[in-house]
Amino acid sequence: MTNWPIFALILLIVILLFRLRSYWARESREIHSVHDVLLDPEKLIIHAKEIAINHAINGRTKRARCLLRRLEKNFRRITFVYKNLSEQSRENRDLSPSAEWLLDNFYLIEEQVQEVKGTFSQEKYSQLKILSGGYLQGYPRVYAIALELVSHTNGRLDGDTLISFVNAYQSRRFLSTAEIWSLSLMARIALIEYLRNLSDRIYQTQTQWEKVKILKNRKPEEILAYVKRSFAEASAGGASFLEHLLGELRKLNDDATAETLSYLKEGLSEWGIPIDRVIEQEHQEQASRKISMGNAITSLKTLSTMDWTEIFESLSMVDAILRQDPSEVYP
Structure with missing residues (x-):
């Protein structure tokens, strides 16, 4: 009998360690890249019905604090990229169009994050149905819906798209009143996640x-040696590096860099990659990223001005039933 207190203590420690392990596994899990295939309205409706069928709910509601921590983590990353870009801007470095969008609209992102954090403390947002499976396990179901919508519309949200998507989801599985009321909050958190993803890609490009800026200040023979070594190691750099390096070499347009430019063309050709394709693809990526950034920023502004009471009435199944009350018991 004297061993029971020790046994109970050991059991308690094991349980606590297991709970902590589960907690940190959820907290450290990276949400998948929020940049998916763009769907037209018809396919978007089909997708909403599919995810409704596939979503598994654990039947319990709980405080979605993991989502708030995720929001803070995303904003810290966006802030880091913003500060890095600000420093480069002060030094008159080259900035991509999407980077300039982030610099010009960071204040709006910051305002939205602060508003979301303040709203999150309200009781009506404190308990939401939680997913029991999938890569968003442990996160609110309604957040998963918002994230799907953002990722498949290239960050472009409006009232009609939101209503159509959620109603399509509800044709297979209803949302609770609390979940519908939280859509404004969840859509903004999803957009911040989307902006974090874009910010990471902007940072990678910059x-x-x-690297190109540092390299171009070296002697021509050092640049050539670097390029040769990179191709020999099959690490010639990403499309952003190659496109920018090609552009800088062409600007110099002298005999000293002609050999490096020629070697680049030959090296890429051996890999089956025409040099013009590298340039074209990178330009397309930059243009696409600018559109995505613009969409997300515009959507944040749009969400702030939408009539969410009207949207709630369009989405709430309970409200729809009450409006059809034949006995007029309800006002």
């Missing part, structure tokens, strides 16, 4: 451009 990092590659910075």
Whole structure:
């Protein structure tokens, strides 16, 4: 009998360690890249019905604090990229169009994050149905819906698209009143996630451009040696690096860099990659990223001005039933 307190203590420690392991596994899990295939309105409706069927709910509601921590983590990353871009801007470095969008609209992102964090403390948002499976396990179901909508519309949200998507979802599985009321909040959190993803890609591009800036200040023979070594190691750099390096070499347009430019063309050709395709694809990526950033920023502004009471009435199944009350018991 004297061993029971020790046994109970050991059991308690094991349980606590297991709970902590589950907690940190959820907290450290990276949400998948929020950049998916763009769907037209018809396919978007089909997709909403599919995810409704596939969503598994654990039947319990709980405080979605993991989502709030995720929001803070995303905003810290966006802030890091913003500060990095601000420094580069002060030094008159080259910036991509999407980077300029982030610089010009960071204040709006910050305002939205602060508003979401303040709203999250209200009781009506404190308990939401939680997913029991999938890569968003442990997160609110309604957040998963918002994230799907953002990722398949290239960050472009409006009232009609939101209503159509959610009603399509509800044709297979109803949302609770609390979930519908939280859509404004969840859509903004999803957009912040989307903007974090774009910010990471912007940072990667700027990092590659910075490498080119350092490299172009070296002697021509050092640049050539670097390029040869990179191709020999099959690490010639990403499209951003190659496109920017090609552009800088062409600007110099002298005999000293002609050999490097020729070697680049030959090296890419051996890999089956025409040099013009590298340039074209990178330009398309930059243009697409600018559109995505513009969509997300515009959507944040749009969400702030939408009539959410009207949207709630369009989405709430309970409200729809009450409006059809034949006995007029309800006003």
